[in-house]
Every structure is written in structure tokens, then in C-alpha cells.
Amino acid sequence: MQSNEQLELFQQQSRQKPLARRDFLRVLTIAGTAGVGCAAAAFAGMALTRHQRSEVAALVADGLKKLPKRKLGTRLGGMMVTPICISSDWNRELLAPALDVGVNFIHKAGYWHQMPEEIKPLPRDSYYTDITVDSTPNNPDDFDRAYNQVTTALDRTGLRYFDIMRAHFGWHSVDAFKNQTGTYRAFQRLKREGKVRYFGVSQHANLYDNPYPSYPEIIQAEIDSGLIDSMQVWFSYGFPKEVEEVFAKASKAGIGMTAMKTFAYGGGRMRQDPARMAALKAEGMPGRACIRHALSARRPDGKPIFQTCVSAIGNMQVFEENVGGASQVVALRDGFTLFA
Amino acid sequence: MESLVAALQAWVDTATDDDTTAVCATLHVAHRLKGYQGADGRWPDKLDLRTGRPVGEARTLAPLALLRRLDALQNTVEFQEACALAEAAGDFGPAIE
Numbered sequence: 001m002q003s004n005e006q007l008e009l010f011q012q013q014s015r016q017k018p019l020a021r022r023d024f025l026r027v028l029t030i031a032g033t034a035g036v037g038c039a040a041a042a043f044a045g046m047a048l049t050r051h052q053r054s055e056v057a058a059l060v061a062d063g064l065k066k067l068p069k070r071k072l073g074t075r076l077g078g079m080m081v082t083p084i085c086i087s088s089d090w091n092r093e094l095l096a097p098a099l100d101v102g103v104n105f106i107h108k109a110g111y112w113h114q115m116p117e118e119i120k121p122l123p124r125d126s127y128y129t130d131i132t133v134d135s136t137p138n139n140p141d142d143f144d145r146a147y148n149q150v151t152t153a154l155d156r157t158g159l160r161y162f163d164i165m166r167a168h169f170g171w172h173s174v175d176a177f178k179n180q181t182g183t184y185r186a187f188q189r190l191k192r193e194g195k196v197r198y199f200g201v202s203q204h205a206n207l208y209d210n211p212y213p214s215y216p217e218i219i220q221a222e223i224d225s226g227l228i229d230s231m232q233v234w235f236s237y238g239f240p241k242e243v244e245e246v247f248a249k250a251s252k253a254g255i256g257m258t259a260m261k262t263f264a265y266g267g268g269r270m271r272q273d274p275a276r277m278a279a280l281k282a283e284g285m286p287g288r289a290c291i292r293h294a295l296s297a298r299r300p301d302g303k304p305i306f307q308t309c310v311s312a313i314g315n316m317q318v319f320e321e322n323v324g325g326a327s328q329v330v331a332l333r334d335g336f337t338l339f340a
Numbered sequence: 341m342e343s344l345v346a347a348l349q350a351w352v353d354t355a356t357d358d359d360t361t362a363v364c365a366t367l368h369v370a371h372r373l374k375g376y377q378g379a380d381g382r383w384p385d386k387l388d389l390r391t392g393r394p395v396g397e398a399r400t401l402a403p404l405a406l407l408r409r410l411d412a413l414q415n416t417v418e419f420q421e422a423c424a425l426a427e428a429a430g431d432f433g434p435a436i437e
Binding site: 050053089090091093108111112137138153169204208209210211264312313318 | 355357358359360361362363364365367368372374375377379390391392393414415416417418421
């Protein structure tokens with residue numbers, strides 16, 4: 001019986017009752033022969049026990065190996081981050097394999113009720129966190145709201161500090177950014193108190209949301225202010241040239257750059273462009289192609305614009321596809337130059 | 341807005357322990373909804389999701405139950421303030437699920 005036929009049979013069997021150990025090991029063996037960065041697909045559609053899922057996760061993590069790190073801009077004290085971040089809205093079962101491959105930045109850590117068990121035992125200086133404060137975009141001048149959100153989150157999570165305090169959604173206008181400064185003043189006080197270290201933004205724009213300014217307008221203002229250490233912005237395949245150019249300027253200015261919505265706002269276009277996926281050595285994997293597209297976008301001086309990405313990940317297949325896009329080992333296997 | 345919320349709730353119903361893709365996708369919309377909540381605690385009853393612009397003047401609390409559910413599922417407080425503001429809007433009864 002061919003491997004595909006066997007997998008289909010096991011898929012059907014797993015829906016009746018958990019696979020016997022012998023059959024599960026057979027699928028693991030087939031998955032292992034699929035190649036680095038492609039193991040999880042063997043388990044697609046199978047109903048696995050929690051223990052079996054953790055074994056699959058270990059296989060996937062072993063294939064991806066440890067992710068490399070890049071320096072997040074020049075304003076964040078030499079912070080070295082993996083090219084993909086954990087987000088607090090990930091499927092909880094994916095935290096362990098993410099930590100296994102060395103992911104060391106947690107986006108929106110400030111929203112957790114308490115730190116997950118997988119993260120609690122880790123030395124605090126082995127990972128970085130951001131907190132997205134919700135005074136922006138609708139109440140950017142509300143000092144108390146921003147300040148209290150951070151202090152409450154520290155009490156609740158038990159963290160001593162957040163590395164980046166990030167203005168969530170950014171500002172609705174350049175005028176609001178320049179003149180409604182309560183959020184930034186809260187950052188200044190929190191920094192003095194040792195509760196946060198750097199200031200950032202996750203800026204929305206009128207590309208896909210309102211009421212926001214255009215990216216060229218608001219990002220240029222943020223660059224010119226000198227106040228922003230870290231930016232998290234939408235970036236994906238097919239974005240306008242002038243948007244990529246202003247992100248390159250921000251990166252050149254030393255701001256740490258994180259790409260978000262790499263699939264949500266470009267995955268459809270990528271899926272319709274097999275030639276582009278082939279150029280990114282990610283045929284049939286639009287998620288991986290989008291990650292590689294973002295991470296390999298270049299400034300005029302040849303350096304990458306983005307040092308890391310945030311990606312919404314809900315299952316192991318997407319984990320392997322997307323995190324595989326940031327894996328040096330998978331890139332080498334695919335013949336793709338990820339970090340020149 | 342009610343139709344959107346009902347569709348999102350049904351989608352979240354499909355999530356399992358090993359596959360929370362539906363929750364991720366719903367969160368993408370919920371994040372946008374967070375920004376559209378007014379100072380009155382309510383949301384536009386009709387919304388152009390592509391542009392973010394409200395359509396008409398009617399207001400609704402329809403997203404409240406969804407946002408509460410997302411926080412409970414994720415063990416987070418991301419929507420806690422938005423829910424508190426909506427609850428303070430006051431004039432809804434046990435019909436809100």
C-alpha cells in the first residue's frame with residue numbers, strides 16, 4: 001500500500017478511535033520521510049490524542065531546528081530576536097514547539113491573565129515581551145489609562161517589566177500623534193520606574209482600516225519624531241511601493257521593524273501567483289511564501305527592512321508552514337537564501 | 341452587525357483544541373471591532389468592514405457576547421475594557437447572550 005493510501009486509512013481510523021501506538025508510529029515514520037519542514041502535513045485531518053499531538057510537535061520542532069536571530073533595530077539595546085514571534089492569541093498547544101525552536105519574542109504578553117505554564121519557568125532575560133496599550137487609538141491623551149494598563153498587567157502576570165510598550169493600533173492622525181501625548185508621557189514615567197524599556201507602535205493605516213492616515217504620512221511623522229523605537233506594521237505581498245519605501249526609511253533610521261498580517265493582507269494574492277511562490281521556494285505554501293516575502297524585503301542599502309514577523313497560527317500544519325518560512329534549515333533545504 | 345457576530349460565533353464553534361484557526365480568524369475581525377467601539381460603549385449597527393466606515397446611525401451592543409467569549413477562550417483580558425464599556429451602556433437585558 002502506498003504511503004498516501006496508508007495515511008488516508010489512518011485518518012479514517014483515527015476518527016473512530018485513537019490510533020494504536022503501532023499505527024501512530026507508522027504515521028510518524030511516513031511524516032519523517034516527507035522532508036524537513038513538511039512533516040505536519042502527514043497528520044492533516046487526523047484526530048490525535050493530546051499526547052500524540054505533542055509528539056508531532058516535537059517532530060516538527062526537530063525538523064525546523066533553532067531559528068536564527070536578528071538585531072531588532074539599533075534603538076533597542078542590541079535586542080536579538082527570532083524572525084517570528086509568539087502572540088498571546090496563538091493556539092496554546094503551539095507554545096512548546098515555538099519555544100523549542102527558540103522563538104524569543106512574545107507579542108501582546110500583557111493580555112494574558114497569567115503567564116502560560118510553558119513560559120513561567122523560563123529566565124526572564126531569555127525572552128522579550130511587548131504590551132499593547134489601548135489608550136490609542138481612541139484616547140491617545142489618556143495618561144492614566146495607559147499607565148494603569150501596564151501596571152495592572154505586570155501585577156496580573158507577575159512579570160517585572162515589559163520590554164516594549166506598544167501603542168495599539170497607533171494614532172488616527174499625525175496631529176493626534178504629535179499633540180495628544182498622554183500615552184507617550186505614560187511610557188516616560190513607566191520607563192523611569194523600570195516597568196517598560198522601549199516605546200513602540202503597531203500602526204494601522206487607511207490601506208485596510210479607517211479612520212487612519214496613509215502609511216507614508218504617519219510612518220514618516222513617527223520616524224521624524226525620534227520617539228519610536230519599534231514599529232509593527234502591516235506588510236505583505238503586493239503592498240504599494242511607497243509603503244515599502246517608508247518602511248525601509250524607518251528601518252534605516254534604526255527602528256526595530258516587525259511585519260504583521262503577512263498572510264491576512266496578501267495571502268490571497270500570493271496564492272494566485274504560483275510564479276512568486278516558486279521564486280520564494282514555497283510552492284503550494286502561501287503562508288511560508290508570505291513570511292519569506294516579508295523577511296527578504298530589502299532597503300536600498302541591501303539590508304532587510306524587517307527583522308521579525310507576527311503571524312496568526314492556529315494549528316500545527318500552519319505552524320510548520322509559517323515558522324518554516326523563518327527557518328534557516330528549511331531555507332537551505334529549499335534552496336532559498338533567507339539571510340544574506 | 342448582528343449577522344456578522346452570529347457568523348463569527350458559529351465559526352468559533354468549529355474550533356478544537358488542536359485547531360484554533362477559526363478563533364485566529366475571528367480575532368482578526370474582533371481586533372478591528374475594538375477600534376470601532378464608540379464612547380457610548382456601542383458599535384455601529386451596520387459597518388463597511390472593508391473601509392471601517394459606519395453605515396447609518398443605528399448603534400448596537402451585538403459584539404459584546406463575542407468579545408467576552410474570545411477573552412474566555414484565550415484566557416486573556418484583551419477585550420475586558422471594551423466589554424466593561426459596553427456593559428456600562430446599561431440598557432440591555434438578559435436577551436443579550
